[in-house]
Amino acid sequence: MAARFLLLYALLLALATAAASQGLAQEDVAKRLKEELSERNRENEMLESWNGDPCSPSTWEGFSCEPKDGVRVVVKLNFSSKNLQGQIPATIGNLTDLTEIDLQDNNFTGSIPVSFSALKHLRNLSVKCNPFLSNQLPDGFSTGVDFRHGACAAEEYHSSPAEEYQSPPGVASQRVIVIGGVAGGSLACTFALGFLFVCFNKRERRSPEKDCSSTTNPIFQECGIHNTTNPAVQQLSLKSIQTATGNFKRLIGEGGFGAVYRGILPHGQEVAVKVRSSSSTQGTREFNNELRLLSAVWHENLVPLIGYCCEKDQQILVYPFMSNGSLQDRLYGEASKRKVLDWPTRLSVCIGAARGLVYLHNFAGRCIIHRDIKSSNILMDHSMCGKVADFGFSKYAPQEGDSNPSMEVRGTAGYLDPEYYSTQVLSTRSDVFSFGVVLLEIVTGREPLDVKRPRDEWSLVEWAKPYIREYKIEEMVDPGIKGQYCSEAMWRVLEVALVCTEPFSTFRPSMEDVLRELEDALIIENNASEYMRSIESTGTLGSNRYLSIDRKMFTSGSARIEPTKGQLQTMPSLPR
Template sequence: MITPNESNGSLNMTLVKASGGVFGPICNAYEILQVHPWVKETNQKDVDVALNVRNELLASNQENELLKSWSGDPCLPNPWHGLGCEPYNGSVIITSLDLSSSELQGSIPPSIAELAKLKTLNLSYNCFNGSIPEFPAFSVLESMDIRHNQLTRQPPESLISLPHLELLYYGCNCYLDKKLQPSFNESRLRTDSGRCDSEGRTHKPVIVIGVACGSFLFTIVVGIVFVCIYRRRLRHRGGFDNKEQHMVENILIYLPSKDDISTKSIAIEKFTLASIEAATEKYKTLIGEGGFGSVFHGMLLEGQEVAVKVRSAESTQGTREFENELNLLSEIRHENLVPLLGYCSENDQQILVYPFMSNGSLQDRLYGDAAKRKTLDWPTRLSIALGAARGLQYLHTFAGRCIIHRDVKSSNILLDHTMCAKVADFGFSKYAPQEGDSGVISLEVRGTAGYLDPEYYTTQQLSVKSDVFSFGVVLLEIVTGREPLNIHRPRNEWSLVEWATPYLRDQKIDEIVDPSIRGGYHAEAMWRVVEAAQSCIETSAAYRPFMANIVRELEDALIIENNASEYMKSIDSLGTSNSNRFSVVMDKRIALPPMSTPSEPLSIMTQQPSPPQPR
């Protein structure tokens, strides 16, 4: 006899000798059957959409641990991390998506809008850029949190018409205009007014003034008085010109007019000369030289390593370039741009302070001093190229106004401890013309020999395509491992562009690839990069692509290369000889079109991306 124990769920089995039996009871086996409730399946449409969301996120977040954990059924037996699921009409549906603080970047996946029963969406504290996808009119979305990202375009006005949407938090998107369309203000939506507040609460605006003893909160009136006093001192000292931007301790306050005063959200610390000398041990360790001056290694009091760039008296880049870099970097932040931590302007010294990039520059790694040189494999080169391209794309599509770098080169692409590429040196950068201006800017030609756009040099008319040409040269450096200009080589090899062009036309790519990476790349990935470089160095700017097109090409190339690497690892794990490692992937060759002429523009690579929405 078997009796269940209700208290602990166990079963008690009692064996009793049969009446009249001679021997004791014997049990050879027993079978217990238990009835389980029917397990519902996840709605197939939601499964498909969730997989699409994952794939779209992976395009820009290949190494993200959260995305790597997303496999199998999104809801059963346990939901993917960040997903919330509920039973609905005999199946299970996705009702919430929380990817906050997940270190995600790139565009917000458009597929998210296809989750028909999604009620809550939280994408806060990431590095998403671009815009919010359009949600269909039948969406049941109730709340959306996109705070602390890098979104550059206004929320779509169609959000107002969503019948259930009540909350929209979008603060701390420093590139997003805090003034939404009037229709948003007139709607029932509750918002955080775009204020940068980590808890989502509403506070009155304050100006944070950094001082030696800590931080104090001042009212706007006190801040204005402080600015006026500071401006008066600047006039007496003969300091910065009376321009649009004035520095108050460790924050920049913009004064575009007497009636319009606003505080930028990116604080730039003002260092004293004594603190700079202490951080660098009186300029003990020189780590680089540039047109602006010398760069020294330093350590701040809190332990952060920094690179301190000190303008030399003989520098060809003067106060204008110093202010230019200071002003630009007080507005922009991006994973692939070197951030400005602070500055010092004291005793005629002009100093800029950046985070220390422990892996030096791309130039150092490709062909710099032997002490700094270290062979970069092809996947790493490809990743660096993509990072730099994304940084330039961000500059060219900056929400406030497109920025042209004007000095793109491998020595201005720095590598942090994770080998993440960051574009640096904005002393020559300029804003592109706004709507209503002519399509180009007439300026004194600036740049570096070997990277200079020939059309810009001859016409002195600057556009974003000048940066594209320079980046094409960088791509050739990455492929060939050669300098852009070297007069110590034979005359026909002085210019990298002139030397490589005949090989590109004749499709002899193997003859120009850096010997240190031969046999170590997927042929199709290499051809995509070469095609991108070839289109960038077109003589006529009209036939060059935009950086958005280049980013897409490099993303595709990196996906191809990574997939090939995984495939080869699987072959290696089966015992395939290393000598045959690349024999499979190197057989494929993709025809490279000849260099285009004005009558034959590149149909794909020159397609202009849609312009950013006005702020």
């Protein structure tokens, strides 16, 4: 018994020595981590608050600790949205008990440190929202690792080795920290356990091991849509962009960000290259915002991002070329670009844009608000599919717990939600208001704000509402489509436009409801056209001939416009 007692005492002593050594190592590692981050992040509030042991007496900001073998160890790091830059510190790999690391929404450069391969317990590693972080994996990671990072606000950033962006100078090469206490403690524990095993002839109990692919390698966690087919967003060299655009000779437009040039990539794809000008009202924030967002989202009704360039003080974004231009150009743009769109096509383009907005407003994890919906930001590809573009002002919908929410109102005059402008409270219904203005544009062919007209016609919304309420449809419809539309379909669109542009957001529908109404309107329009063609081909009107629809407004404001009794179809109410 005495021998057993002495052996047990030796074991406990060895465990205590190892625990003390581990605590000392953890404090030293944390100190080194602070030094490395501080080299490129001076005056960072989080780093300045780090002092002493990261788990005692109180846990450092960004750290989570749990008890293990009698001491508290760091198990999680959450440095999300801390505005950190420079290379990811390799010292993190010495916090061997880590199970989760969240580094998203920062400006880290370089690649994932090799030391991370040693983190055997790491389950989740999130590096989203670091647009200049390479996707190169260190040796020791299996090919099955899901490496996705990009924008939350913002999915995949992939760069070819030949066109890799040169990151800013990183921190000094990492020094290996060797702590004798950890090694000594570990050897003592091993010796004591082995000695007990021999003395008591007991088999060592080991916990069941998981599959090596999940235990030895971290899982790179994403916060966006799963199973997306988002193509890779590439880092492109300035030289390759100059070659594609003929040294920026084919100018096709200009916007708040800068000039847009047409180009052709080596494999033949036509692209639109947006180059930020030195006098641009939109700066690096908008560039990074669009870069991050379009790397996280993908939908057939959003204009995707092909690549970007940050070289020699240039900020360049590359998109697929939309051969049919913008909705604005086709409604009232330059005469050379203005090819009149028929009513079904206008309606179809807006349905495409509405689908893109529904996707953004229901983005997994947290909805995205575009903040600059307008006809010039709705583009059409070769098949006249409507796609939403320009995400420089987009942001996540505010939610409880947000720190320092932006109070800056962004948007375009004529489309701007009056409630958002006056209260600075942002919601998805701000996009709904702007989209309602676009619907009025496709009906009337007028600009949302035109100070060249008489004073009472400056605002399209204020000019159109009396006509809608007095059901004077013929007096407001674009002359280019007069006599070429189904009255019922037109009234559906006008009703949606009216309720979308309500001054108070609580009276506006959601984009899902708007999309549903527009899809119904297009079905009615197409059915009416088919019926009229059948009448023309047979030369008869038949018993169910198509009727034009009159409307009666029961009340003004946000009330529904109901069809008169006995007419073609009763419209379902828009949810409030």
